[in-house]
Amino acid sequence: MTADSWLNQLQQGGYRLTEARRAVVDVVSACDHALTPVEVYDAARQVYPALGLVSVYRTLEKLDELGLVQRVHQEGGCNAYLPHADGHQHLIICEQCGRALYFSGDDLSGLFQKVGEQHHFSITGHWLQLSGLCAECQPE
Amino acid sequence: MTADSWLNQLQQGGYRLTEARRAVVDVVSACDHALTPVEVYDAARQVYPALGLVSVYRTLEKLDELGLVQRVHQEGGCNAYLPHADGHQHLIICEQCGRALYFSGDDLSGLFQKVGEQHHFSITGHWLQLSGLCAECQPE
DNA sequence: CGCTTATTGAAAATCATTTTCAATTATAAG
DNA sequence: CTTATAATTGAAAATGATTTTCAATAAGCG
Numbered sequence: 474m475t476a477d478s479w480l481n482q483l484q485q486g487g488y489r490l491t492e493a494r495r496a497v498v499d500v501v502s503a504c505d506h507a508l509t510p511v512e513v514y515d516a517a518r519q520v521y522p523a524l525g526l527v528s529v530y531r532t533l534e535k536l537d538e539l540g541l542v543q544r545v546h547q548e549g550g551c552n553a554y555l556p557h558a559d560g561h562q563h564l565i566i567c568e569q570c571g572r573a574l575y576f577s578g579d580d581l582s583g584l585f586q587k588v589g590e591q592h593h594f595s596i597t598g599h600w601l602q603l604s605g606l607c608a609e610c611q612p613e
Numbered sequence: 614m615t616a617d618s619w620l621n622q623l624q625q626g627g628y629r630l631t632e633a634r635r636a637v638v639d640v641v642s643a644c645d646h647a648l649t650p651v652e653v654y655d656a657a658r659q660v661y662p663a664l665g666l667v668s669v670y671r672t673l674e675k676l677d678e679l680g681l682v683q684r685v686h687q688e689g690g691c692n693a694y695l696p697h698a699d700g701h702q703h704l705i706i707c708e709q710c711g712r713a714l715y716f717s718g719d720d721l722s723g724l725f726q727k728v729g730e731q732h733h734f735s736i737t738g739h740w741l742q743l744s745g746l747c748a749e750c751q752p753e
Numbered sequence: 754c755g756c757t758t759a760t761t762g763a764a765a766a767t768c769a770t771t772t773t774c775a776a777t778t779a780t781a782a783g
Numbered sequence: 784c785t786t787a788t789a790a791t792t793g794a795a796a797a798t799g800a801t802t803t804t805c806a807a808t809a810a811g812c813g
Contacts, residue, residue: 489779489790510769525793530770546740551691552769565734576728585743588716593748594705600686600742603725608733629759629810650801665762670801692800754813761808768801777792783785 475502475556479541486539493528496521501536506571507545507553545573546602565603569610615642615696619681626679633668636661641676646711647685647693685713686742705743709750 479498480490488494496517501508508516514529533554536542543557545564555564558575565574578601589596619638620630628634636657641648648656654669673694676682683697685704695704698715705714718741729736 491779491791493792523793527771527794528792531791546686546691550769551686565729565732565736567734568737574732574734576732581724584721588703589705589743589745592705592714592716594707594714594743594745595751596705596743596745597708598744600740600744602740603729603734603736604738604740605729605734605736611735631760631810633761663762667762667802668760671760690800757810757812759808759810761806763806764804766801766803768799770797770799772797773795775792775794777790779790780788782787 479536482539482541483535486535488535492521493524494532496524497529497532498536501533501542501554502556504556506573507547507555507566509550509553513554546600562599563601563603565605565607567607567610568604569606572607574607619676622679622681623675626675628675632661633664634672636664637669637672638676641673641682641694642696644696646713647687647695647706649690649693653694686740702739703741703743705745705747707747707750708744709746712747714747 476495476498479502480495483494483498484490497513499520500513500516510526510529510533513533514524514526517529518524533542537544537554540557542554544551545553545555545566547553547566555573560577563576563578563581565576566572581601582599585596585599616635616638619642620635623634623638624630637653639660640653640656650666650669650673653673654664654666657669658664673682677684677694680697682694684691685693685695685706687693687706695713703716703718703721705716706712721741722739725736725739
């Protein structure tokens with residue numbers, strides 16, 4: 474029931490529940506790879522044809538604000554969104570099929586702090602994404 | 614003589630050396646923080662006022678292709694360029710002043726491989742950026 | 754020096770994103 | 784169940800970044 478949980482959190486955040494938002498949430502919350510606004514638009518219109526692209530942008534913005542999605546940066550562009558996993562902040566993305574997967578990086582945070590100290594930086598954030606081929610996309 | 618080295622590599626790559634390219638290379642190769650195309654344009658016109666923004670885009674594209682610059686992703690946008698350090702692939706960027714710094718991540722590459730194996734991914738690349746405050750920008 | 758062709762800057766075209774706006778609709782109050 | 788109010792909507796226009804087109808220029812070869 475991720476979608477329902479997201480809708481609850483939207484409401485909790487003071488936002489109204491509308492058809493447009495439901496459609497966007499349905500698509501994004503159930504997806505295992507990053508989607509651009511246009512991809513969300515196309516998928517969500519299958520359910521709710523009256524949807525406007527503008528509402529997709531606006532809804533993604535709110536989901537991002539609530540920490541429900543995370544922005545993914547890729548070669549081609551930097552405007553794709555993925556459900557945000559709690560606690561696990563690091564990503565692996567398959568170059569071929571686009572499937573995304575979070576992995577736990579508890580051991581890394583300490584390392585980042587250490588690297589920061591070496592260079593006299595106080596580290597406040599990090600961005601880590603691995604790319605490669607998932608099991609299914611690997612040649613024999 | 615980084616600038617000269619870059620110009621050599623451009624020529625080696627089959628490209629001609631022009632005033633426009635010289636101006637762009639001068640600016641980017643000597644900069645310690647990420648610059649957007651427009652920022653490069655503004656800085657380079659101080660030296661070569663006839664420069665067109667289009668040539669900045671085109672030159673940055675070629676420098677990227679030759680591995681001389683690297684694209685940096687940041688909150689606001691993902692279109693800033695930084696000289697590419699050889700061997701050191703990981704970045705720390707100061708949130709305040711924008712100063713960028715590479716650090717060696719030999720120990721990390723092994724770790725990335727291991728994480729990949731755990732999830733049956735063959736890792737072919739990674740993207741790591743730390744952000745924080747550099748020594749000068751830290752409050753006492 | 755002269756030829757060939759890559760490169761140029763300006764302008765137009767394209768593409769993604771944001772803003773504007775009047776109409777609609779979710780929600781709270783009656 | 785109404786009604787009132789303010790958030791939300793989609794369409795269209797506006798913006799901003801990037802790319803393409805194109806005739807003029809200039810780099811680099813012979």
